[in-house]
Amino acid sequence: MLFANLPFFFLGLFWGSFLGVVADRAERPRSIILDRSRCDHCQKILSWVELIPLFSFLLQKGRCRQCGAKLSLKYPVVEILTGILTFAIAIKIKETQTPFFLGLFDWFFFSLLLVIAFSDYLHKEFNSWLVYALAALVVFDVFIKGIFLSNTHKAFLPTVFEMENWGVLATFLNHFFGGLFGFLLPLSLFFLTKKRGIGDGDIWLGAILGLFLGFYSTLNMFFLAFTAGAVVASFLILFKKAKLKSQIAFSPFLASAAFFVYLFL
Numbered sequence: 001m002l003f004a005n006l007p008f009f010f011l012g013l014f015w016g017s018f019l020g021v022v023a024d025r026a027e028r029p030r031s032i033i034l035d036r037s038r039c040d041h042c043q044k045i046l047s048w049v050e051l052i053p054l055f056s057f058l059l060q061k062g063r064c065r066q067c068g069a070k071l072s073l074k075y076p077v078v079e080i081l082t083g084i085l086t087f088a089i090a091i092k093i094k095e096t097q098t099p100f101f102l103g104l105f106d107w108f109f110f111s112l113l114l115v116i117a118f119s120d121y122l123h124k125e126f127n128s129w130l131v132y133a134l135a136a137l138v139v140f141d142v143f144i145k146g147i148f149l150s151n152t153h154k155a156f157l158p159t160v161f162e163m164e165n166w167g168v169l170a171t172f173l174n175h176f177f178g179g180l181f182g183f184l185l186p187l188s189l190f191f192l193t194k195k196r197g198i199g200d201g202d203i204w205l206g207a208i209l210g211l212f213l214g215f216y217s218t219l220n221m222f223f224l225a226f227t228a229g230a231v232v233a234s235f236l237i238l239f240k241k242a243k244l245k246s247q248i249a250f251s252p253f254l255a256s257a258a259f260f261v262y263l264f265l
Helices: 003-025 055-061 074-096 098-123 126-148 150-156 164-192 202-215 216-239 251-264
Strands: none
Touching: 003 074, 003 098, 055 098, 055 150, 055 202, 074 216, 098 126, 098 202, 126 164, 126 202, 164 216, 202 216, 202 251, 216 251
């Protein structure tokens, strides 16, 4: 099973190369499509050999072929993450016998989520158009799953309501309350911490992820995200890489937790 799905990892590397460019340029005045890739140091346009995902970085030993400057790890990291993401979703689709087009849709959803998380990590903010695109995807996703996977969420309604015609409604209610909780919890923290503990973008991202995952999975997502965030922040403070008042991007923790819940819970 693992080796049979290995081509999806390499497909993810190439897709991740593009996603890394999107995340990097989302907050810059550079065209994502028209502007060719350049070295961040000498501004030389990269050749096709230098654009081969991951392998070009390894062959060049992490340095620019033109000026010899050290290359940022951000591109190979996002390429590897996208490779893992694609590989894992391919396995999940086969094991759960998910319809291919639904699995493909989830792949696009988490790809865009990765762009948001990586952009937030790089720039400490993410562009609103990324959130709008993710919101549009999740609304379509809930509608489609309500039609094709309605029976999987009947347990969300009390047993007395479990009639054949409640399947679609149960699915919609599950995702609706997930989105509502995903919105209200970050919103409460936003005001309780006087806008210092969480960003306003995380409020909308929490709502979108809650809508995507459903109510119970959203509970698990926030538990994992806050736990991981607290552990990482503690280590950063302990090793003096950050201070108590330092701004730490929260969306990478939300995205990682959401993907973990999607795969395993």
